[in-house]
Amino acid sequence: MDGGPRQRGSPGPPTNPNTESSSVALKKEIGLISACCIIVGNIIGSGIFVSPKGVLENASSVGLALIIWIITGIITAIGALCYAELGVTIPKSGGDYSYVKDIFGGLAGFLRLWIALLVIYPTNQAVIALTFSNYVLQPLFPSCLPPDSGIRLLAAVCLLLLTWVNCSSVRWATRVQDFFTAGKLLALGLIIIMGIVQICKGQFYWLEPVHAFEPFQEYDMGRIALAFLQGSFAYGGWNFLNYVTEELIDPYKNLPRAIFISIPLVTFVYVLANVAYVTAMSPNELLASNAVAVIFGEKLLGVVSWIMPISVALSTFGGVNGSLFTSSRLFFVGAREGHLPRLLAMIHVNRFTPIPALLFTCISTLLMLCTSDMYTLINYVGFINYLFYGVTVAGQIVLRIKQPDLYRPIKVSLAWPVIYLLFWAFLLIFSLYSEPMVCCIGLAIMLTGVPVYFAGVYWENKPKNFISFVAKMTRLGQKLCLVVYPAEDKRRDDEENREEADEKL
Template identity: 85%
Template sequence: MEKGARHRHNTDKNHAGGSESEDFPEASSGGGGVALKKEIGLVSACGIIVGNIIGSGIFVSPKGVLENAGSVGLAVIVWIVTGLITAVGALCYAELGVTIPKSGGDYSYVKDIFGGLAGFLRLWIAVLVIYPTNQAVIALTFSNYVLQPLFPTCFPPDSGLRLLAAICLLLLTWVNCSSVRWATRVQDIFTAGKLLALALIIIMGVVQICKGEYFWLEPKNAFDNFQEPDIGLIALAFLQGSFAYGGWNFLNYVTEELVDPYKNLPRAIFISIPLVTFVYVFANVAYITAMSPQELLASNAVAVTFGEKLLGVMAWIMPISVALSTFGGVNGSLFTSSRLFFAGAREGHLPSVLAMIHVKRCTPIPALLFTCLSTLLMLVTSDMYTLINYVGFINYLFYGVTVAGQIVLRWKKPDIPRPIKINLLFPIIYLLFWAFLLIFSLWSEPVVCGIGLAIMLTGVPVYFLGVYWQHKPKCFNDFIELLTLVSQKMCVVVYPEVDGGSGTEGTREDMEEQQQPICQPSPGKDKDSLEQSQP
């Protein structure tokens, strides 16, 4: 990792707003350098948020939300409240995104506010749990919706589900490695299937209501509990719902590429989050018009069961549409995770080979292969709902830490420019909700939450050995350099270059900056004084 930082800074002298080589455009500039361009306008920004939120969650999580909520009415309330809380969290991230205008999202914010260790733990848990788990769940959902029509009287075989999910991951990894343009076109095509599936579900729900089929939506029936209310289970219902809203913060990963981020970042949030909340709530209402709670809980593919009850001979449309949606979701997640891992490697927090791109295709092949391998390993986990709980708990943990960092930054640095400045009541509301989820989730599922925390804490020794400890044995450095060289030759990749950076004079200074928080105890202590204190 140390060498990765050295190679990175040889070619990349960062300005205060972040690196100019953090992404991988489809072609290099004439001088051999790679630079980010501000090409994401308002429409594209909304597409990033909506496209990343609407994945497999709305087709998988309705079962988990209803099961833990205990009644139809409370389940609908969970979907509405989760959407509102998501909007509050997105507003907090909007302020952070323009105050710390770096790509990398909450990883960059946590690193700059709390220091290198905290940022590394965020990246570490994303590498080990969040992205592999998310991609595994979406891939398993894809395979379930493809195979379910072939097994109308029983569940598809587990081995078949996992094999098809693995094939899906390998195929899309190849597409993303081959061309950024190909990956973008795949995303556009399969987003159409995603929107078609949800529009069809909502329209059929409206038709059902017009026909008087709304028994479970009547107040006396909607709040008829089929199990004893439990505050811990309600917290788990919110975690299941939060999985469906996952991806609302992905626009912050590409802040440096936004056209006029001070305007378009909050505008995209104001448009996208209410739109997704509307779609999610009415999709769940549509499910209830066609299925009883017992039927919904018994279904392993909610949207397929919905289509079978309402579409008759055209029921095949639903599994195909949902499969298209989840296939595109895997593609988008692979693309996003490669950007995050690339950014982490650029900061010296991941092996330097992950910061390399193909010499002609300009795709981050090592980062894509790494995330594909980690997702394939995650497929051995037997219960996808346990995977969702892992993702939800750890995500809320770091969402809360990031929003807490917003309050810390207000206190420590009250005078720094803030083009967007929200009322402090918003982060406080979000933190209270976050605390409620974590406390009661830990109470209800101590083993699941404990495993998530244990995985996160494994990053502490890795950080001190891999990042903080700079004077490693020469034999270790030579071995890592050999592995990096072999990987370069196998993948035909190089470090991206930009004009204006040469030599190694900034290496120690920038590595020291990684380990220091933005909020220093002594305001006058800057990078120069830190560098002078080095032996």
């Protein structure tokens, strides 16, 4: 947005030949195991420990809530299949932003980036960090809820620490992700095992069909749609690997493999975890708690119940790390395409990490911590996320029509995007009917990006004073963060500057 998307005549980026070389670029350091950990680690963040309450509350019965968890997992797998084809057909980092921009044009891509910038990723990271704080502080306040100020302060500390880790090293960030993904699977494994033990003891009252489908309030299609939105939040992150395609080793093989391994694993774990919850808790108990796993642990683990909040805290800590890692790459790619300030497209000269993009996503998330109302935030994220998921999957069909001969290493049946879009339409229509204010506010926030796009990106002939001011601020940011453009962007800028010089001659 610094005066248009790399227009001719604008001042090129400041460079230092002594520090910048062809080796300054994001490195391919993400293998298959780390790729699976990114997907699993981003999906299993806070959702499975927060969303069970929201899903059950809107589903109105235990049985329907479990069905919603299963269907949401199946729909997530279908969406992941569609994204797998797009990811190897358009092998760029940036995920659905890159796909929407390439298929539907700059404005559509910018709106995806804009809403991600303002709402989706700051909110997602804020919810996970707040959940981390809730579970860490809950044992310290056994007779009351932890203070909101303490919850937000600890969430901020978590964000700042993990931003520092991600700024320091890609390898450190992926190792943190690997370790905490294993930890969160162990935490959920403990929940599932305890649930199986409960079933073996005959504690399955709420799983019997006659009781499972007994509604505690009247069924309502609008509320059921909101239950799907709450469930989809728990599955959120399934597309995050597409944001780091350029850092993935052998993406044509490892991207689809990681998706095929991770999504079924997460669905299996989520369904069994929700089954385990209702073997120890009644619907009323579950709805009354903001820390479901803690209450579950207190009921079944006795003196070692402290294991559960620690395990959940580890899980959500890893979720914040994974979200910071991937969302910063989205902003990095957006800046590289000229849709965000160009400083965000720079990386550290020695560490090869996108420090400005990481700092940006950290600051925007810290601002989101001003509220602790997680369930309202989840509704905002769920609606807007599904809106763009549908647009992206529709783009897959459009691309098939426009470019039928384009090389596609993976080519799925068109039945899958059609099924996904039918479910998508159901979800959005009934969500709009049930929560019109939340949905309309989300749409209004998205549409504020239209004038920003035309003023910041589309308008090329900006005043020279403005261009000069932005260039000075960019140089200041470079000096503070010790960052330069990746090698490929540097070469492109040099070519544009040479063309401009030739024209003047």
